[in-house]
Amino acid sequence: MLSTRAVGLGPSLRQAAFAPARTHALALSRPAIRMALTKRAIQTESHPPSAAMEILNKQRLKRPSSPHFTIYEPQLTWIGSIFNRATGGALSALLYSFSLAYLFFPGTFDSAHIIEFVAGLPEGVKYAGKALLAAPFAFHSFNGIRHLLWDSGKFLTLKGAYSSGYAVLGATAVGTAYLAFAM
Template identity: 35%
Template sequence: MSALQLGWKLSRPAISAAPMALSAHDQMKEFWKKNEKLNRPSSPWIIYWPHLPMMTSLGHRTTGIVLGTGLYGISIGVFLAPGDFNSIIQGIQSLEIAAPIMCALKSIVAFPLVYHYINGLRHLSWDAGYGFKLNTQYKTGILAYGSAAAIALLLGSLSYW
């Protein structure tokens, strides 16, 4: 049975005479023309000063990248290095680096792990719905950086007690 036999009207949709959409390239050109006309800066770093919540977010991402690439880099380096792990440690000890310098180096190496862990706990509290108020973000951000620095320094100095 055809559509006409069922009593359906067959009509064609009206053809619109709307202009074709701009290409992505044309849209970007229009965007930049508008920004130039309004005297807007081309980079947000010009108008946004770094603030603590932004820096804690940037720090968390950076330490995550450092930890990931460091883990792979050290693992591959130890795998490819001649000898075993003990010989690598003995090689480092044979450099006879002064205790304060070695303590500082150990603390610098410990900081990304400690900060990423502490700030990760901060993010978990956000996932639970706590700590979004701006003054709380500043307090917990200072606490995250301060406690991470203190714990990293403690870990770096443990072998010198």
């Protein structure tokens, strides 16, 4: 095989071996040549259908397990990704539950009752509640802008990903403080 590569005959020999036959005698020998060249070294066994689960379990035991994120050193990129998904899910759940409660309980869960309830809370509880709502909103908003910048091809280097990640964290802190205490 090596000598045919050195001389450059490999493609020509393969073409001659697998080309359509021109004579009837040669056409009968072509399938035999193909079978001889493509013979597999894998042995197969016949099993009843009931053995399928047992075979699958044995194969699963031999497979390497995928490394879990807990064995890796925490990185800003994947922590940001996890929190972006979590804040998006939490904000969506909050919006849908508030909307459904407003729709199905109009007498007890309307704007007048909500304003009256919040007005009766102590100031510390109000600020804590506003901060609990503002932090995921600010993070998800700023991280969404970061993702839009990534989609436009900016900050895709390792240094850019980390600098934009720290910028998101800083903007989240400032945005949360502004939303919770200035408004």
